């Protein structure tokens with residue numbers, strides 16, 4: 001456990017609760033946080049007593065996505081980068097992964113939900129994937145998983161305009177299971193129910209649910225990260241990052 005990722009085990013011991021804990025920066029994700037998440041998921045995989053993982057954010061946001069300063073100063077360079085490691089871990093995590101979302105879920109804050117098995121969201125949740133607005137391209141397999149979920153027309157509208165959407169729209173599109181006024185409690189309760197199920201049947205069922213597109217997602221993730229790395233160096237991205245800095249300076 002570090003300051004920026006809290007790791008707690010539930011009272012029954014079957015659920016691991018991961019809390020992104022950089023609230024002063026809206027839980028914007030740093031390379032260190034990606035690495036911590038990756039090792040927490042590896043630990044949960046290896047620990048037979050852990051039956052599922054719940055991920056949430058502290059403070060007023062789930063996460064504001066990748067730290068924009070890291071995008072500018074230490075952009076991910078390849079498959080050895082912490083963000084790539086995390087995406088691989090997310091894609092291959094064998095046990096149920098449950099998200100408890102509130103406030104902003106930006107970029108990877110929304111795309112990681114496409115890999116979660118269940119998602120609970122507070123009414124104040126605000127989902128966005130503003131990759132195009134930032135001069136970037138979708139990541140985490142979202143260019144395959146999102147249109148698969150909502151259809152090509154809706155996915156195009158959301159990706160190409162960069163607009164955000166709320167909890168009700170997320171529920172209508174099937175991105176989340178339920179709107180809850182206590183997301184962590186709801187997620188932990190459902191995790192405890194899953195923890196009472198026969199564990200091999202649970203992991204086999206998760207694997208079967210994902211088997212139809214698991215390999216295709218891996219391939220899309222590779223293509224996305226290639227384009228993403230090139231886009232990070234582009235003038236379009238640099239201009240968008242500068243705009244973020246100017247807005248911050250103007251506050």
Ligand code: COA
Nearest residue numbers: 024025026028064065066067068069104106107108131248
């Ligand atoms: N990277 C780095 N810092 C970030 C950040 C990010 N992705 N998101 C927020 N922060 C920082 C802000 O710079 C600010 O820092 P400061 O207090 O030192 O000025 C602090 O977190 C609080 O953010 P603020 O913008 O004041 O909060 P808000 O409630 O007005 O807005 C967001 C919240 C998430 C809507 C807004 O911060 C935002 O748009 N962030 C960028 C999201 C983004 O584009 N992520 C990349 C996705 S690929």
